[in-house]
Amino acid sequence: MNIVVLVKQVPDSGAERTLSASDNTVERGSANNVINEMDEYAIEEALKIKEAHGGEVTVLTMGPERAAESIRKALSMGPDKAVHVQDDALHGSCAVATSKVLAAALGTLNADLIICGAESTDGRVQVMPHMLAERLGIAALTGARKLTVDGSQLTAERQTDEGYEVVTAATPAVVSVWDTINEPRYPSFKGIMAAKKKPVQSLSLADLGVPADEVGHAGATSAVVEFAKRPPRSAGTKVTDEGNGGAQLVEFLATEKFV
Amino acid sequence: MTEVLVVVEASQAAGVKKVTLEMLTIARDLGEVSAVVFGDAGELTAKLAEYGAQKIYHASGDDIDGYLVAPKATAVAELVKRVQPAAVLLASTQEGKEIAGRLAVKLDNGLLTDAVEVAADGTATQVVFAGSAIVKSKVTRGLPIVTVRPNSVTPAPAPATPAVEQLTVAVTDADKLTKVVERVAEQKGSRPELTEASIVVSGGRGVGNADNFKLVEEMADLLGGAVGASRAAVDSGYYPHQFQVGQTGKTVSPQLYVALGISGAIQHRAGMQTSKTIVAVNKDPEAPIFELADFGVVGDLFKVVPQADEEIRKRK
Ligand SMILES: Cc1cc2nc3c(=O)[nH]c(=O)nc-3n(C[C@H](O)[C@H](O)[C@H](O)COP(=O)(O)OP(=O)(O)OC[C@H]3O[C@@H](n4cnc5c(N)ncnc54)[C@H](O)[C@@H]3O)c2cc1C
Ligand SMILES: Cc1cc2nc3c(=O)[nH]c(=O)nc-3n(C[C@H](O)[C@H](O)[C@H](O)COP(=O)(O)OP(=O)(O)OC[C@H]3O[C@@H](n4cnc5c(N)ncnc54)[C@H](O)[C@@H]3O)c2cc1C
Incomplete structure (x- = not known):
């Protein structure tokens, strides 16, 4: 099975993140950039399917030059090769434009299965898999907590607020995964060494035939018009339990009219 | 006045979800409110009317129910082309966002997700980066397609007498690629839905094991949360994943958030930072959760929580 995994580089969600003052895009220059956590689960799932059914795993990333670090990290987990879409014109792309570029890149890769994270930790837009399926005219199975592959038939268990749904489709398809689906492996030393030699193809917008004015700030379908830091919450009262902490807590809840 | 489409979220168990009433309330500032209902409309109509729907578009049938999301997006896209609404509002839930994503591509239109406020001109306010920043954004191509986060506004009734129109949707083969073969409701009792609840009581690793989570449930039930x-707590198997709050779980914004045995890591804060009032019980006085708690008790939750429960019972 020919599998493509979508990997996005994002600023570390454990550190402070901000938008750049000049154009209201994510400040990535000063941030500690990492693989979007959910995408590690996507890579793991792809590797498991390859191990069980054979095939090839390709990592696809759209992002600036430094996203190459995340591509190497992804490759060190075990995928065979990578495609890096980079072009200065991409800076400031909205989700709609991002999906256009990723769909164009996927068009060159002939994938049976495209696996991605259910959402990124920076934008959290949670739309990419359905946008790609819509553009490519293929199936989308989203929010999978379990995926079964039987020949060309895919079955996913998808978490919902009420419980779960079982959905099925035939390949080619896009599948997005949550962190409940597996436990991503750590890259081995051998994997890290091997990753240095794996092929990474770089593609520009011209290579993909996507006009530069349809992406980035120029082609954005939405714009951030204002950005402000929220004032940090200030700490209120803190008491130490000396036998009546529970009562004090309820006293507070009562003054706030919760009980 | 121009129509505004509100894509209704409802559940089998609870009927019209609160977020739908919030969207209807917001929509009234944007134009004449039209609700779009998929599935069984009967029970929902009265509620939608109470909150100001002037019109209800209704589509149902196996072609819509039997497949994942895509047919609904096709139905909304057709409707948008026909009635040229001022805006489309959807819920910021998995399904709402997925419909919005497909709709945006179909119409080559911008979309904004996770809005907590929508101004009359369609400008959306989003709280981003773990609740640390506020952004105002605008759709610059097409009409505003905006998903609204639950618990953003207080729903206000404005009774109307809606006209109901049955939609016939031309569902394409491409919409039928992903079949829904089973829908399983997992038991959850009578508690309110996590993202819509006005009170949330959460437990962390400090709760110690799955059995002890009864303590968290008991307090939640006493408070109606x-x-x-x-x-x-989820990774340790204490509680199911769909109840996880945070960066990779649900975002909640209740009136009251109670954190029991939770340290307050930045990724946890990401999902609860915008709660109106925050209360914490933690035995570590240095736990970061106290930095944002309006009221914190430094103590053992196994002592503090039972005493608090007792006290709440007394006051009832
Ligand atoms: C705070 C914030 C808010 C934003 N709000 C909006 C908004 O309301 N509307 C809008 O149009 N845009 C928005 N954006 C921009 C949007 O996040 C980017 O366009 C982004 O590249 C696509 O959205 P996502 O990462 O959130 O996608 P999601 O749908 O959340 O991502 C799902 C998966 O898609 C894959 N993926 C996503 N991007 C890439 C990539 N570049 N390369 C490879 N794989 C990828 C990954 O596997 C990821 O796990 C926002 C960005 C930020 C930082
Ligand atoms: C990319 C990424 C995404 C993440 N997403 C999320 C997310 O969505 N949600 C989330 O919650 N976390 C998330 N995390 C994990 C997060 O960083 C923390 O590890 C997690 O929130 C810790 O959970 P906790 O507070 O329950 O546990 P701990 O940090 O172990 O804290 C337990 C607390 O309980 C207290 N305690 C122990 N016993 C008692 C007692 N008897 N009485 C009172 N207090 C007691 C301790 O003092 C301690 O403060 C994410 C991490 C990453 C890297």
Whole structure:
């Protein structure tokens, strides 16, 4: 099975993140950039399917030059090769434009299965898999907590607020995964060494035939018009339990009219 | 006045979800409110009317129910082309966002997700980066397609007498690629839904094991709230994943958030930072959760929580 995994580089969600003052895009220059956590689960799932059914795993990333670090990290987990879409014109792309570029890149890769994270930790837009399926005219199975592959038939268990749904489709398809689906492996030393030699193809917008004015700030379908830091919450009262902490807590809840 | 489409979220168990009433309330500032209902409309109509729907578009049938999301997006896209609405509002839930994503591509239109406020001109306010920043954004191509986060506004009734129109949707083969073969409702009792609850009581690793989570549930039930959990609690198998609050779980914004045995890591805060009032019980006085708690008790939750429960019972 020919599998493509979508990997996005994002600023570390454990550190402070901000938008750049000049154009209201994510400040990535000063941030500690990492693989979007959910995408590690996507890579793991792809590797498991390859191990069980054979095939090839390709990592696809759209992002600036430094996203190459995340591509190497992804490759060190075990995928065979990578495609890096980079072009200065991409800076400031909205989700709609991002999906256009990723769909164009996927068009060159002939994938049976495209696996991605259910959402990124920076934008959290949670739309990419359905946008790609819509553009490519293929199936989308989203929010999978379990995926079964039987020949060309895919079955996913998808978490919902009420419980779960079982959905099925035939390949080619896009599948997005949550962190409940597996436990991503750590890259081995051998994997890290091997990753240095794996092929990474770089593609520009011209290579993909996507006009530069349809992406980035120029082609954005939405714009951030204002950005402000929220004032940090200030700490209120803190008491130490000396036998009546529970009562004090309820006293507070009562003054706030919760009980 | 121009129509505004509100894509209704409802559940089998609870009927019209609160977020739908919030969207209807917001929509009244944007134009004449039209609700779009998929599935069984009968029970929902009265509620939608109470909150100001002037019109209800209704589509149902196996072609819509039997497949994942795509047919609904096709139906909304057709409707948008026909009635040229001022805006489309959807819920910021998995399904709402997925419909919005497909709709945006179909119409080559911008979309904004996770809005907590929508101004009359369609400008959306989003709280981003773990609740640390506020952004105002605008759709610059097409009409505003905006998903609204639950618990953003207080729903206000404005009774109307809606006209109901049955939609016939031309569902394409491409919309039928992903079949829904089973829908399983997992038991959850009578607690309110996590993202919509006005009170949430969450437990973390400090709760110690799955059995002890009864303590969290008991307090939630006494307060009429929902139960949440930190990722550490979920990963340790104390509580199911759909109740996880945080960066990779649900975002909640209740009137009251109670954190029991939760340290307050930045990724947990990401999902609860915008709660109106925050209360914490933690035995570590240095736990970061106290930095944002309006009221914190430094102590053992196994002592503090039972005493608090007792006290709440007394006051009832
Ligand atoms: C705070 C914030 C808010 C934003 N709000 C909006 C908004 O309301 N509307 C809008 O149009 N845009 C928005 N954006 C921009 C949007 O996040 C980017 O366009 C982004 O590249 C696509 O959205 P996502 O990462 O959130 O996608 P999601 O749908 O959340 O991502 C799902 C998966 O898609 C894959 N993926 C996503 N991007 C890439 C990539 N570049 N390369 C490879 N794989 C990828 C990954 O596997 C990821 O796990 C926002 C960005 C930020 C930082
Ligand atoms: C990319 C990424 C995404 C993440 N997403 C999420 C997310 O969505 N949600 C989330 O919650 N986390 C998330 N995390 C994990 C997060 O970083 C923390 O690890 C997690 O929130 C810790 O959970 P906790 O507070 O329950 O556990 P701990 O940090 O272990 O804290 C337990 C607390 O309980 C207290 N305690 C122990 N015993 C008692 C007692 N008897 N009485 C009172 N207090 C007691 C301790 O003092 C301690 O403060 C994410 C991490 C990453 C890297």
